[in-house]
Amino acid sequence: MAMIDITRHKNTLRDYFDRDGFRRWSAIYGDAEVSRIRRTIRVGHARMLARAETWLLEWIGATGRAPSSLSALDAGCGTGLFSIMLAQHGINVTAVDIAPQMVAAAAERAQTAGVAQRITFTAGDIEDVAGVFDVVACFDVLIHYPQPAFDQLLRHLAQRARGMLLFTYAPYEPFLAAMHWIGGFFPRAHRRTEIQMIRENDVRRLVAGHGLRVGRIEPIRSGFYHVNLVEARGVRG
Template sequence: MKGAEWYQADEIAQEYDVKRFSRGGRLIDRREKRAVLEALGPLEDRNVLEIACGTGRFTVMLAERGADIVGLDISSAMLEEGRKKARSAGVADHIEFLRGDAARLPFPDDHFDTVFAMRFFHLADTPAKFLSEMCRVSKDQVFFDTFNDRSTRVLYNWLLPMGSRLYGRDEVHRLVDGAGLTLADSKHDFVLPYGFYRKIPNRLADAFRTVDTAIGDTPLGTQLASVSYWDTRV
């Protein structure tokens, strides 16, 4: 995985949410959570696995809505932050945080109703292997996002501390087919890259987001979207 040592550092885990989801980053957090909730649908009593759960911002949200969920991550420091969130939210009994390797998931076939990963595939050195494992342990749904190679994200990708893997849509379709999945739906968003929103105050982010969404609703905007959400079925 790209940047594995950077990602697992204690100081990164402690500052992760503040650096990424304060200022204009709050808008990103809201949009990503909405994308997950729309894709996963009713959650009561569903058995869910989150790959690369990080500090648990999705994990806790889904547990609060009735899911029984396992959050898997490579970073012990990130998992500890997730456990704190779960205890604070009163949902620790509905979450198991587990340190593990997404390329060798420690679960039997068809174990979960839904398996999903957000902010994961841009770090993946072997995306086909990861997606196949996600498919193996899911009996219904696999959901994930990618950063796109024909987008404004290209302009600042080289500045990131661990870089990003950017995907073409044809490549994602091949990965989905290769894993034995069927694409049920896809959505494409954010003409302006995440890094731009994080640098501006939240009050300005909303104004830029209005323009971003207007462009994104056009055929050109769809092609230039920096983020794609992929909803697939086993």
Template sequence: MASRADIAPSYLAVRDRLHDYFDRTAHRQWVDLTSDAPVSRIRATVRAGRDEMRATLLSWLPQDMNGLRLLDAGCGTGALAVEAARRGAEVVGVDLSPGLVAIARARAPAALAGRLRFEAGDMLVGDFGSFDHVVAMDSLIHYPLADIARALAALAERTRASILFTFAPRTPLLAAMHAVGRLFPRSDRSPMIAPVGKERILRALARHPGWRTARTRLVARGFYTSQALEWVRG
């Protein structure tokens, strides 16, 4: 399991900026985005894209998860974690933002209290134990490839079956949207995303014996573009 000393300074620098953004700058906007509250048209496309991506990742997990443990790495306000717990999984949701974790705890159904736990912290650090499945939805998209590869390797050390994660694909359309996005009000901006070529991701993952890439899917809805990838043991 990674300790702070094992984590690259570049990862720590990005992580600290994300903490400030999600827990201070845009806390209210993300609470609204992850609810049914009215949002701007820009954020409505992001909400629709995130809903589609969450549904995709959940469709790659077993329908019956009784007896399985899942780590929701970068859980935000907890929507995916709740759905996995409803399938019977024991779920640990971890997020950098204590404020979003507090919302996740408040929204969690009381009936799931015995198998759903939310913690504020780094998904790579902490004594959370091992898991059958790990999901990192849009929690690695702000990091360069080297840090993504190191993070996935650290998560693989304590994962028995699969890691489902998303990355920002390097496409001309996404680059254009990022450029246009700088013209929008700060309240509609997210932290800088680090696009990565799909082939570079695949080459990095191929260096890990005992693991193979499986399904992948691109979700593009307005100002939301993210690609899901399934990495499985065996």
């Protein structure tokens, strides 16, 4: 598939997550009092991160390597929840997010958690990240891109992953599509973020096309939080 120009789409997302989106999502990912709808998203996101952590630790155990010898890329780190978890396990982390406010909040949270020395934070485009990492994570980022751009970003992430790639996508389901449509009628302060749904068969095909194999796909469901968590590995991963 030919590369496409997604610069305008990325700029729109950067502006959103650096302004209104930052206020909305930093509240959801934090401890602030939020609406019932947003609490379901908080619960679902936490459940997804816990499952990703379990898979990661299983993989580390299978490799027999010390966590301190591993490197990880958190592509689209948001407020740093997964980056901090990685660092707390002793892994050296490169954390990147398109929104500078998100990166600043993540860096502050890492400092408070006492793991800032293990994390390098950068505000920028995940497609500008070079090098390879033992683990690459990209959570609730690809859900914002239509399939051609999804494939373009997935290709880049696959090229960065030496061992394990963990990511989420929004599955195409009639019920989810209906919920997404209904969410458009909520008051603006509670309205859903635009998401792009993709079918599981397409995800499996795209992952394989980039030289990885899908290990597990697990649905994570909590109210308005509907994603599938994917574990993919290289042929030798």
